[in-house]
Amino acid sequence: MSDPFLGEIQLYAFQFAPTNWAYCAGQLVPLSQYTALFSLLGINYGGNGQSNFGLPNFQSFAACAVGQGPGLTERILGETFGSESVTLISTEMPQHTHAVNFYAQRDNTKRQVGPSNGSALVSPNNSSIFVQSAPVSGTFPATSVTVNPGNQAHPNQQPYLAMNFCISLQGAFPSRP
Template sequence: MSEPFVGEIQIFGFGFAPYQWAQCNGALMAIQQNTVLFALLGTQYGGNGQTNFQLPNLMARAACSQGQGPGLTSRTIGETFGSSAVTLLSTEIPNHTHTLQFFNQGDPNKRQSTPQANAALNLPSQAASKFFAPAGAMAPLAATALQPAGGSQPHENRQPYLALNFCIALQGVFPQFG
C-alpha cells in the first residue's frame, strides 16, 4: 500500500485500525502527540483546541461531502444530520384507505362469536370455506373498525449498510494545497 496523506480517510473491511491509522469514531486526540493532524483538522469535529481535538465520527453514519448540490441542503464540515429511526406522523403517510367488505349474517342461529374449525372470513370470490356467505347486500365496516397501528413506534430509517470501518491516517505525507 502506498503512503497515505495525513488525514486521509479510507474504508477498511476489518474491525481494527491499521498501523498509524485510527478509527473515525469521534475519539479525543492529544494535540501534543498529533500536531500534524491537528494542523489539518483543528476543532472541526470537536475538542477544546488547547490540549485535544476530536477525530471525525463516522460510526453508524454515512459519509457526505461538504457544500450544496442542486436542490439539496447545504452541508458543512463536521456537521451531523439525519436520524437512524423515525416516527411517522399521519400527515407524512400517503393518503390511503383500509377497507374490508363482509356479509352480515341475518340468521342469528348461524352466527358464531368465537373462531371455529374450517371457518374463515374470506372474500366473496373465495368459495372454499365461507364463514360469511354472500347471500345478501355487502356492508362496509364502521370507520372506527380499522385504526392506525404501530403505537407511534419509530421505524428503521438507515440506508442499507455493510460492516465497514472508516479510518483516518495519523502519519503520512502532508498534503500540498494550491
C-alpha cells in the same frame, strides 16, 4: 497504500487499525502530538482546540459529501444529521380510508361472531369458506380502521455493511491546488 496523505480515510475489512492509522470513532487526540493533522481537521469533529481535537466518527454514520446539490440542504464539514429511528405521530400520517367489504355467509356452519382461539382463514380443497360470486353485503365504517401510530419508533436506516474506517495519522501533507 504506501504513502497516504495525512488525514486520509480508508476502509478496512479487518479488526485493527494499521500502524500510523487510527479508528474513525470520534475519539479525542492530543493536539501537541498531532499538530499537522490538527491543522487539517481543526475542531470540525470535536475537541476544544487548545489541548485536543476530535477525529471523525463513523460509528452509526454514513459518509456524505460536503456542499449543496440542486434542491438539497447544504452540508458543512463535520456536520451530523439524520437519525437511527423515527417515531411517527398522527399528524405525519396522510389522511386516507380503507374500504373493507364483507359478505354474508349463508352456510351457518361456516359463521363465527369473532375468531376463536387457534382459528384462521383456510379453505379446504373440497370446500369454499366464502360464497362464490356473492354480492357485497356492506362496507365497514371508515372508523373501523383508525390512524394509530402508537408512538413506537421504527428503524430508519439504510442497509449497512460493518467495516472499519481509519484515518492516517502520518503521511504526506496534502498540498492545495
